[in-house]
Amino acid sequence: MTDDEPTYGGTLRYFGPGGMDHVDPACAYYTFSHQVIRLFARQLYGYRTAVDGSALTPVPDVALDVPEVGADGLVHTIRLRTGVRWDTDPPREVTAEDFVRGLKRMCNPVVGSGAIHYYTSTIAGMAEFARNYRDRFAGRTPTAADLAGFQDANEVRGLRAVGPKTLVVELTRPANDLLNVLATTFASAAPREYDAFLPDSPEFVRGVRSNGPYRLVSYRHAESLRMERNPAWRADTDPLRHGYVNAIDVRMSRVDDDTVRDAIERGDADLSWGAPVISRDRVPPDADRHLGYALNPYLTFNLRSPNERGAVRNLLVRRAVAHAIDKAAMVKLFDDMDLGTVTTVAHTAIPRGNTGHREYNRYPTPGDRGDPRKCRELLAEAGYGDGLVLRALYRSDAPHADVAEFYAENLERGGITVDLVLISQADDYYRFLQDPAKAVAGEWDITAAAWTPDWFGNNGRAWVQPMFQSNFAAGTSNYGDYRNPEVDRLIEAALSEPDPDRAADLWHEVDRQVIEDVAIVPILMCEPTIPHMTGHRVRGALPMPQVDRWLDAANLWLDPTSRPHAGQGSGADQGSHVTGAGQGTHVAQVAGAGHRPMPR
Template sequence: MPRDGGTLRVVGSSDVEHLDTASAESVGARGLDRTFARTLFGTVASNTFAETVPVHPDVAERLPTRANGGISADGLTYTVRLRGDAMWDTRPPRPVTAPDFVRGFKRLCNPATPSPGRSYFTSTLRGMDAYCRGYARVGARGIGAATSGSAGADARTAAALAAYQNAHDIEGVRAADDRTLVFRLTRRASDFLNLLTLGYTAAAPREYDSYVPDGPAFRQHTVSDGPYRIAEYRPGTSYLLTRNPAWRAGTDPLRERHVDRIQITLGQDSPEAVQQQLETGAADLAWDQPVPTPALARLRSGHDPRFAVREAPSTSPYLVFNLRSPNNGHALADRDVRRALARAVDRSALVKVVGGPAVADPLHTVIPPGTTGYAPADPFPTPGDSGDPATCRRLLASAGYPGGLTLRFPYRVNSVHKLIAESLERNFAACGVRTVLTPDTGGDFYGRTLADPGRGAAGEWDIAAPGWTPDWYGSNGRSVLLPLLSGRSLGPGSTNYGGYRNPRVDALIDQALTAPDESRSADLWRRADQVVTQDAAILPLLDRKYTIFTSSRVRNALFLPTAAGDDYTRIYLAR
């Protein structure tokens, strides 16, 4: 029997780039958001990958189907009935309603921190694109003032944003009553229920109208409808989660609640130091650090029961080229330059960096295995996947850069990212290319460094090595190419970090989204992948599994692939 009580101690490196569910995108944020924010549908945590794929109801009463009347005959209208017993942690507690979910969708396009997932919905829901374009014009001056630290400006901006949301509707998202949502689609979408599992679509209480989305004040005033609530948040330092008194186990089909508190301590950049705390029992789980590579052989050979390798197909890491950068005479905007650099990379060395073939495989396609549209290919082969610096030099010279390039390369400081950056630095040096490595110590690698088009256009970076875990598994063709490489998703907060735009790719994405069946859709995603890999828009590097280690007192550790970690809500502690 599970034992309730105690404090789950989680340690790691960097804070989340966004805490607000509307804009949270990192795997760490997904794991945290699951504790306090609920969506209409979701997936279960399991150590068997196939069990994590199906969609299940969360706040919704049931899955809508044509048979039960939840999906119209033409596939363009979805009606979702809500449970009546999901409650906000307010005083007094009140039910989570359909208008709360409508508010959540409206917040996706706020101009303060626009959601990286908004393109999923602007391409699917009626009126969403027009609503977002209108919202983008609201409050620009107020937002700039608010970020300067003025509480008054912050309040005025929040009011302006809320005023737009409350005065404008999205045609395709409507609350028929407090417990009924009606979605109207622009075209059939076989993955629409998958989209409704995404944290971006979490319900948002009316209290959020008082704060700039994801601003400092918002982060101190999150409201929970999950099993835990954020009782204390110290930016960049720690979180303390405590029990949400309004939550009841029988109201939540996906989560449980066993520990009394979850203490997350940040600022520990050394994977070795984190691992030592886990092995000695000073901490229970790693927040954002995999098991250090040197420890893997020992743990595997000793069959340590605290150690596990979990499956979560991903493009992690990949090399993104900043096509906006003016550096080197805008060299990275030249496809021939990017294709030359692709020949330099030694993926075999990167496999060793992260732990060997049991942990990772070389990846040459943007779409990873286990994702709709995947087909093995290698457009830039090198002997043994170990790179070909001579060919890189020759192709760079042919492209007009016989003297090489100098590339600015920020890297994450947690996990093995520094080692990955140093390995790539050596690869490019052999090709005559100098890289200037800069540790990104601000804890906002994605939200600040990469997702700001202005920084890219100013040449503050040339290459980077982010990672991408699909937002869902199953029918998930659009969960990779659309967010990473669609030219229609460009702008602040976009995950198309390098600014790639190719009308042919966007046309193939459109065709895949409207394909009559899964087979045809998969073929179109594969063709789009061929175009972007031939363009070397980004350079896939590895498909990685996740190495997990828990303290000896952790029980019922169940994996969430999209969060690349265990579900905190299911864990209990040994006596």
């Protein structure tokens, strides 16, 4: 056997900190969640796993081919391939109605999609459907039967199942990135069994169905996860996924990266989970570089917070914060971690390598080292000359804690005291941020997050819609309820602009406006190329650009002849158990959002 000849069998074992933000595709928006969900939930279109630009172009998944487009560019007819089946008893074909159901589920008022604007601004009638869905259950908690009843009784004007294998999607305006939008995890097919469950509820997790190569057989939040082969899946009906291993085990524990590294070297684990462990000798292929940068980290504000007389609602206070951050020292902090990725100072909301990026610096400081004096001047002008206290959320695992302590020290020098509030797990952190009630209650004022776009290439909307378009519903990625009618207008204009160059100019105008408003404070941009450490028996390691460069588990296989080095453990599928405790250190990125947010 050679390295390029896949073998079947064995159990792929992950080990590390953190869990999933959600198991439900309708709302999951965290990198680790997407690694798992793509193994059991399929979309109409997706991306090849490759280390070059071909990985950026959406191709058919459950769709049989590219859509047939009407003369006006608004009506898209999509045919579905046959043989794609749910793991029901007996197995049942995936239908066009399953995709209609999946798209409707994103609008649910319990825990909705973090990027709902991709769809409400594109598919005819979806904005009205989402608004009516929220209004119907405002002020009360619906049951699963309530939600299913609403979805059955109300249609999205631009979604029609024409028989079991034809889906018609009508748009509000032509969209040259429609396939990118339909390739997001949110747009997964949903079987009729999901009508019996509240979205992402424990009942949903126990009843989740698969149309991919693996199915979820157990999940204990922040503790463990196991997937096994889906007997209903056929490789010849899936152009994007393989399924070489028999099972996938994830053991989740609050451990540092050295503990995970030791486990991989001993052969007790195959890959890190939750926080990347960097290989000391693996160099990412050059073709995987330069595909676009992530914003990682940035500071975001809770513009609903009543704390300190609504301090962060005051533009002068936010500008004070923007002047306080020592970005150059943050670059050194990341460089000292030897992460194997390119990190540089960020001045814009849309970083280099993404549609709409233009370099400019609205709040310059000497050498990008911060300006505490200017921070104090702005605070005094805002009426906080005697100082200010801000509540800052942070996660205990490094480098999240390092980043929080770092910007807290920066703000202290500028006259702002930071009260650090610990959120212990990454998945809980984002559940917290995506809950509007916690923002309104003032449970946080400021926090560090990260953003990797949902796709690279033609991706202007993948930056500004989730983060900056008005959206303060459950599951939002506009965590602090930033809203500006001019930004909303510019977004609509960019989406309607047929000229790509002019559209990019409009995305840049959005960037300038949100920075003028200090909706966020960009700190660093990084090339999210991660040289992941792999165990001695792992083969076929290919990164997924659309999932924050994490490795495609569906493409991995295990070499049964490989053995650990002398002094290492056996790494057998059975009997290996990894233990350890403590806080994480030296992980690859703040985000780890989520591709997406710090999700993921």
